[in-house]
Amino acid sequence: xxxxxxxxxxxxxxKATLFDQHFRAIATSGQEYPxxxxxxxxxxxxxxxxxxxxxxxxxxxxxxxxxxSRQILGICVSSxxxxxxxxxxxxxxxxRALIWMDRRSEPQCEQLHATIGQxxxxxxxxxxxxxYFMLPKLMWVMQNEPVTHANAWKYxxxxxxxxxxxxGQATCDHVHASLTGLYDIAERGWSAELAKELSIDxxxxxxxxxxxxxxxxxxxxxxxxxxxxxxxxxxAGTVDAAASALECGVVxxxxxxxxxxxxxxxxxxxxxxxxxxxxxxxxxxxxGQDLLIGPISxxxxxxxxxxxxxxxxxxxxxxxxxxxxxxxxxxxxxxxGDSKVLFLPYMAGERxxxxxxxxxxxFIGLSHSTSRGQMVRAILEGSAxxxxxVVDEAEKSGQQVQSLYAVGxxxxxxxxxxxxxxILGRPVQTVKHNSSGAFGNALLVAYASGxxxxxxxxxxxxxxxxxxxxxxxxxxxxxxxxxxxxxxFYEHMKDDFAHWAQF
Numbered sequence: 001x002x003x004x005x006x007x008x009x010x011x012x013x014x015k016a017t018l019f020d021q022h023f024r025a026i027a028t029s030g031q032e033y034p035x036x037x038x039x040x041x042x043x044x045x046x047x048x049x050x051x052x053x054x055x056x057x058x059x060x061x062x063x064x065x066x067x068x069s070r071q072i073l074g075i076c077v078s079s080x081x082x083x084x085x086x087x088x089x090x091x092x093x094x095x096r097a098l099i100w101m102d103r104r105s106e107p108q109c110e111q112l113h114a115t116i117g118q119x120x121x122x123x124x125x126x127x128x129x130x131x132y133f134m135l136p137k138l139m140w141v142m143q144n145e146p147v148t149h150a151n152a153w154k155y156x157x158x159x160x161x162x163x164x165x166x167x168g169q170a171t172c173d174h175v176h177a178s179l180t181g182l183y184d185i186a187e188r189g190w191s192a193e194l195a196k197e198l199s200i201d202x203x204x205x206x207x208x209x210x211x212x213x214x215x216x217x218x219x220x221x222x223x224x225x226x227x228x229x230x231x232x233x234x235x236a237g238t239v240d241a242a243a244s245a246l247e248c249g250v251v252x253x254x255x256x257x258x259x260x261x262x263x264x265x266x267x268x269x270x271x272x273x274x275x276x277x278x279x280x281x282x283x284x285x286x287x288g289q290d291l292l293i294g295p296i297s298x299x300x301x302x303x304x305x306x307x308x309x310x311x312x313x314x315x316x317x318x319x320x321x322x323x324x325x326x327x328x329x330x331x332x333x334x335x336x337g338d339s340k341v342l343f344l345p346y347m348a349g350e351r352x353x354x355x356x357x358x359x360x361x362x363f364i365g366l367s368h369s370t371s372r373g374q375m376v377r378a379i380l381e382g383s384a385x386x387x388x389x390v391v392d393e394a395e396k397s398g399q400q401v402q403s404l405y406a407v408g409x410x411x412x413x414x415x416x417x418x419x420x421x422x423i424l425g426r427p428v429q430t431v432k433h434n435s436s437g438a439f440g441n442a443l444l445v446a447y448a449s450g451x452x453x454x455x456x457x458x459x460x461x462x463x464x465x466x467x468x469x470x471x472x473x474x475x476x477x478x479x480x481x482x483x484x485x486x487x488x489f490y491e492h493m494k495d496d497f498a499h500w501a502q503f
Contacts, residue, residue: 001020001021001071002020002021002071002072002073002449002451003018003019003020003021003026003067003071003072003073004018004019004020004021004023004072004073004074004076004442004445004446004449004451005017005018005019005058005061005072005074005075005076005232005441005442005445006019006075006076006078006243006437006438006439006440006441006442006445007054007057007058007075007076007077007078007162007438007441008077008078008079008240008243008436008437008438008441009050009053009054009077009078009079009080009158009159009162009240010079010080010240010261010262010436011035011080011099011100011101011261011262011263012032012033012035012261012262013030013031013032013033013053014030014031014033014050014053014054014057014162015028015029015030015057015436015438016028016029016030016054016057016058016060016061016438017061017438017439017442018061018062018065019438019439019442021073021446021451023433023439023442023443023446023462025438025439026061026065027060027061027062027064027065028061028438029056029057029058029060029061030053030057031052031053031054031056031057032053033045033046033049033050033052033053034049035099035101036096039104041102041103041104041349041357042098042102042103042104043098043099043100043101043102043103043348044096044097044098044099044102045083045096045097045099046093046096046097047085047093047096047097047158047161048093050158050161050162051161051162051165051225054077054162054165054226055225055226058226058227058228059226059227062226062227062228063227067229068229069217069218069229069230069231069232072228072229072232073233073445073446073448073449073451074214074232074233074234074235074445074448074449075166075218075228075232075233075234075235075445076211076234076235076237076238076243076441076442076444076445076448077159077162077163077166077234077235077237077441078159078237078238078239078240078242078243078437078440078441079157079158079159079162079176079237079239079240080099080100080158080240081100081157081158081159081176081179081239081240081241082100082132082133082134082137082157082176082179082180082181083097083098083099083100083134083137083157083158084097084098084134084137084138084141084155085097085098085155085156085157085158085160085161086141086148086149086151086152086153086154086155086204087152087153087154087155087156087161087164087170088151088152088153089153091164091165091168093161094148094151094152095141095145095148097158097161098137098140098141099158100132100295101263101297101348102131102137103131103132103348103349103357104131104137104140105131105136105137105139105140106131106136106357107140108131108136108137108139108140108143109129109130109131109136111139112129112135112136112139113129115197116194116197116198118277121181121194122277124184124185124186124191124193124194125178125180125181125182125183125184125185125191125194126178126185126273126275126281127179127181127280127281128277128278128355129181130351130355131357132295132351132355133179133180133181134155134157134179134180134181134182135180135181135182135194135198136181138155138182138200139198142199142200152204153170153204154170154204154205154206155204155205155206156170156172156206157172157176157180159173159176159237159238160172160176160206163215163216163234163236163237165222165225166216166218166219166222166226166234167215167216167217167218167219167222167234168216168219169215169216170206170207171206171207171208171209171215171236172205172206172207172208172209172236173208173209173210173211173213173236173237173238173239173285174188174208174209174210174211174283175211175238175239175242175282175283175284175285176237176238176239177189177190177208177283178281178282178283179239179280179282182194182195182200182205185273185281188208189208190202190205190208209236210236210287211235211236211237211238211242211285211444212235212236212285212287212444212447212448213235213236213448214233214234214235214236214448215234215235215236216233216234217230217231217232217233217234218230218231218232218234233449235441235444235445235448237441237444238285238440238441238444239282239285240259240265240436240437241259241265241267241282241291241293241295242267242282242283242284242285242286242291242440243285243437243438243440243441243444244257244259244265244267244407244408244436244437244440245257245259245267245269245284245291245440246284246285246286246440246443246444246455246459247407247431247433247437247438247439247440247443247459248405248407248431248433248463249405249431249459249460249463250267250268250269250291250405251269251284251286251289251455251456251459251460252269252271252289252456253269253270253271254268254269254399254400254401254402255268255269256268256269256401256402256403256404256405257404257405257406257407258387258404258405258406258407258408258420259406259407259408259410259436260299260300260383260406260407260408260409260410260411260416261300261408261409261410261436262298262299262300262301262304263295263296263297263298263299263300263301264295264296264299264300264383264386264387264408264410265293265294265295265296266293266294266296266352266387266390266391266394266404267291267292267293268291268292268293268394268399268401269284269289269291270289270290270291270292270399271288271289271290272290273290274290274291274292274397274399275397276292276393276394276397278352278353278355278393278397279292279293279294279352279353279390279393279394279397280292280293280294280295280351280352281293285440285444286455286456287455292394292397292399293352294352294353294387294390294391294393294394295351295352296345296350296351296352296383296386296387296390297346297347297348297349297350297351298345298346298347298348298350298361299345299383299386299387299410300408300409300410301347301348302343302345302347302361302379302382302383303326303329303376303379303380303383305347306329306375306376306379307325307326307329310372310375311325312325312328312332312372326409326412326413329376330413330414330415330416332372332373332376333373333376333377333380333415334377334415335373336371336373336374336376336377339374339375339377339378339381340365340367340370340374341363341364341365341366341370341374341375341377341378342363342364342365342378342381342382342482342485342486342489343361343362343363343364343375343378343379343381343382343383344359344360344361344362344364344382344486344489344490345361345379345382345383345385345386346359346360346361346362346490347360347361350386352390352393353389353390353393354490354494356494356497357501358494358497358498358500358501359490359494359497360497360500362489362493363375363378364489377415380413380415380416380419381419381423381479381482382486383416384416384419384420384423384424385423385479385482385483385486385487387420387423387424388423388424388483389487391424401426402426403426403427403428403429404424404426404428404429405428405429405430405431406420406428406429406430407430407431407436408436409436411430414469417430417469418469418472418475419475419479420469421469421470421471421472422471422472422475422476422479423476423479423483424471425471425476426471427468427469427470427471428468428469429465429466429467429468429469430465430466430467430469431463431464431465431466432464432465432466433462433463433464443455443458443459443462446458
């Protein structure tokens, strides 16, 4: 029997799953870590937390196994993206990583607009100028922490750091690279043109590999930390969105999925590089394919905020709440009926398709009769409206979306899924393989090792639909009218949000 290991380094936790050669999950484990918010709009994570959580999860899944390195075909790591992490020549991080939700680099974006321009950046990189991307974050480090930059040997992405801890090799995969804002889509490499104009030393950037390239093997130190045998091969890996897209069948043009966890991401398969200024274009982990994605900043995180800050009252079933707070909130939203409240889910600013660092979350329509259940329902509805906004933008760019799969933690909420189907006017399907990317990573290992010869064919054969949520015609009509109001509220208030940010 041969085995495969998929690891995903998300925004809130690291997850590792051991699969056998028939793609059956043998063991899985996850470990959480914090995000640090030193100032408003700043978001950092300690890379040592990623590694310690990964090592702990690997020890858990390997605890009951006695496997030789030759029995494990490989390890593939996917992760949240993009990030900026400078490491020294000895591999030590020089600061906490600036992760995808960090918005401090607005001044650097203004500099890019003034010196290079949106059109030229879009032509070279295939994407827009925004603090979401790595390039302005890198410029922020260069301008505000020159000693850190001078001492930086390499700048790594999240999975790049975990791969370095596993193998001692500093690398980047093409999917992550295409999400940095420093990648030339025509040359399929770091942009020498942008680097020259911005005085960026490209020797500080890691070599770029296809996702299915083996970049090294598990070192003795990593084996000791993780319980893995020495010598297990490690792949270059991919972005979490690409791994999740792969595992739920998004491998060809027109196939779509949405992944909801802390944030949400809409993913649409494309056979050529998609052109949309308001969404994000990246390479797929599947060779020869690309993805059009719509990263939404805060969906599950809004629900987590409600759980942590408001939660339930002394009159509720505290035992049920403590056992499964999200299931309890789901039931609360279901029983609330018509919420009569709108929620703008922009608590961390917004990425696609608004690209607005200053917008914030808001409840609209609160009254003395508003219940907590109605507030929870409004949070779920507002996040689904944000997803529809992204899907509308994809179709405006000429793409077609027939139906979509739902993966991630949010796909465990029947109430939320029914809302999404009715708001989008399309069937929403859940799948039995829902490992937040781990299964997608295992598929990449299988392809790289020769266990399978055709990724697309294997994915289609392995997809098992768990449940299909059809649009409710009555709800769809009501939601269509509310969606217009949802969009209008932002348009009416966006200047006020920008002014409010000055305070």
